[in-house]
Amino acid sequence: MVTRAWFAWRYKNRYYRQFVGSDGYPSGLGRELTRMIPRQAERREAWIQHIIRGLEAGVAYRRETNIPDMDENEYDYIPEIGDQFGKEVALFSDIASTNIWINCEYDCVDWTYVIDFDYRAFSVNGEIHFNLDNMPPHNPGIPAYFEEETPVVPPEYLTTVSYWPNPGYDVDLVLKEYDESGATVTTADVWSAPCWGSLSTSQHLSADLVKAIVSDYQKILSTPDFFTNYNRIIMICWQIVCAAAPSHVLCPDRITPAAEGLLYSKTAIEQFDSGGRLIPWRIVKGPKNCTRPSSWFRGCFIKFFYRLDDETYLKREVTKIATKIKANGCVNGNIGIIMSSWQIVAVAVDGSDIRHTPALDFYDGKGGVRDGLLLLIHLLSPALTVSKTPWTKPHSLSCSPSSVLPQEVLQHILRYADDDSYHFTLPLVSRLVRSMCLARPRVGGFILTGHNSNGTYRALSTRDSTEDVKVRLVRNGNKAKEGLVCSFQHHQVGTGRDAEAFLKRIAAGQRNRGARNIGWDQLTRGTLVPTMRVQIAEGTWCLVSVDEA
Known part of the structure; x- marks a missing residue:
């Protein structure tokens, strides 16, 4: 099976790369590269300087012949007379200034290997960093560590590497x-x-x-x-x-009438399709x-x-x-x-x-x-619920008449209100009602009234008249349901005049799958995307009795 790879030298935060079209496995290319690294300290330093001279000569050649860094043009450094190392060790075909390729997500490669002179490391796929000054013995070599899905390497053979770019400012x-x-x-x-x-x-x-x-x-x-x-x-x-x-x-457990016309979405952190998540x-x-x-x-x-x-x-x-x-x-x-x-x-x-x-x-x-x-x-606590810093000027509270209803009656009303009323309408009634809603978050068919030291919560059901029950928050599914039912979600308010144009994409989305994508800038700007709800935590969630958890 053909296994492609990138190999690169890293020097002064630039990557001098060479594409390898086959046998890119650790047992093939990986073993070959590690055998190039001298184990004896004095010889290793001489070898490193030899490679650096080759890289600098290659850069000079490309500048003289006006070859752009990312143009593939294989340059073979010819060593000085008497150099103890072979010429092939300084071979590279292009120069990359970013590490976008290093974790195998681009260019359709399976492995990447970097001999890193900046951090004195031999890196595999940007994740495992062998110490260039204390490499594992040739026998069995690094292939033995990659026989398992999660490599386990003795810490004495490892080092740390940073891939941050150089600062772009004074x-x-x-x-x-x-x-x-x-x-x-x-x-x-x-x-x-x-x-x-x-x-x-x-x-x-x-x-x-x-x-x-x-x-x-x-x-x-x-x-x-x-x-x-x-x-x-x-x-x-x-x-x-x-x-x-x-x-x-x-985190509603049903779609209320007020939420029926809303759009629902999720952030595509990974590069994959909706995969049956029913999120349009x-x-x-x-x-x-x-x-x-x-x-x-x-x-x-x-x-x-x-x-x-x-x-x-x-x-x-x-x-x-x-x-x-x-x-x-x-x-x-x-x-x-x-x-x-x-x-x-x-x-x-x-x-x-x-x-x-x-x-x-x-x-x-x-x-x-x-x-x-x-x-x-x-x-990030709601306004007027905490004093956020000793230097924050206190907010002036507007005067409003106290509720004529006892607090127990208000709690009863809030308990059996629907989700949208609880979150968006009732908090506008008074400061007291607002504080009660904020203090007792609603999750599915429960209102949380307190928490316990063991990670459980005390809760009241919004479906019956039972007293407080002890519950635990659990994720009971990895895929979101239609309308984000039972998923934690952010209510994004769209305020822009361009929302109507965006809504036309919904109809186009029935014919054009690409129209279902929303640009990140469009969401955060708030002037294009209409009001929608966005999934915040993966999967579906529920509160279960401690006895059932």
Whole structure:
């Protein structure tokens, strides 16, 4: 069987590649490449310098002959007289500046191999990174580790590699602008965030949903430096923000009359078709339509960014988001949230003062969550339910008469209201009713009234008059149902005058399957797509009795 592969040398964050049309298996090409790497330290250093000379000579040749980097033109470095290594080791056919090809998602290849001089590694498919200075013995060699679906390599043979591109900005200018802004770093504990043991019921539900999302997408979230994952991570982070906002997402177990005319969609994080999910529309990404959206949500200006683990990137984004909040006159709020695949930075603007947290992890890289999620949930709490920062100016509360109905009667009315009334209509009646709806999220046919230390909830059925029951939130299916019944969903409000033109695509969608796709920029802009509901967490969900769980 023909197995194709890419082989590349990495030097100064550029990839000098060669396509291999057959025998790309670790037992074939992989073994051959590892045997090229000298095991003796002094000889290995001489070999590395030999290869670098070959790469530089190849670049010079391409410049002299005006060959573009990505044009395939095989160049064979001819070594100096007396060179101890053969000429074939510096062979390459093109030069790539991105790693879009490295995880085998493009170019129809099965394997990629990189001898990485930047991180002194031998990398397979961009995932397994052997230490160039401590390679496994030739016998049995690396093929033995790839006989299983999940390779297990002794840690002494491994190293770490980063695929982030070089900064595209003036680092000195970024640091100068940050210093001039007067921003100060504050520890997370002064931001009034709760601890895990003090979360409210709605905050607990948000934490459970975020845990599900990061677990589903842990492989993507753990490799944010893959070019193919940049846009996916932005979409995943958007889902996390929706889920982390307490009492924001819906999970109806039936379609109400008010929701019958709505559109339903899901984000196509992976490159696949709807696969029988019965979702007529899907949100798709692309190099042109997957922007890094920034928007106001729950009094916070939220911006997604690729990485916050580098000081200059962090300071650059803090300066930019503080400038944006000031330009807005703090009309919509004075808090900013910068979010990457596993970290957040919170920014507060108080007059000329700018305060921000360090980069806080909300994801542990293994499908679990960390304390940064607590601050995210806190800052995304509904207005007037928490004091978000010590520096936030208190909102003025409009006066309204108190309800003439006892609270028990209001709870009874809310318990048997339909989903849309509970989420969209009744909270407008009074501040008291709003606070009751926000404090007790509704999931399917239950209203959550409390949570327990063992991860279960206390709930009231909306279908009968039984007392509180103990329930557990479980995912009982991987595919969404028609109308997103029993799926957690975000209610996206379309406000643009172009929605009518978009609606015409619905009819075209009956004839043209491609018309079912919604560009990511079209969704986040909010001026084209009409009101719709977007699936936030994969699958269908329900609350089951603890005895049945």
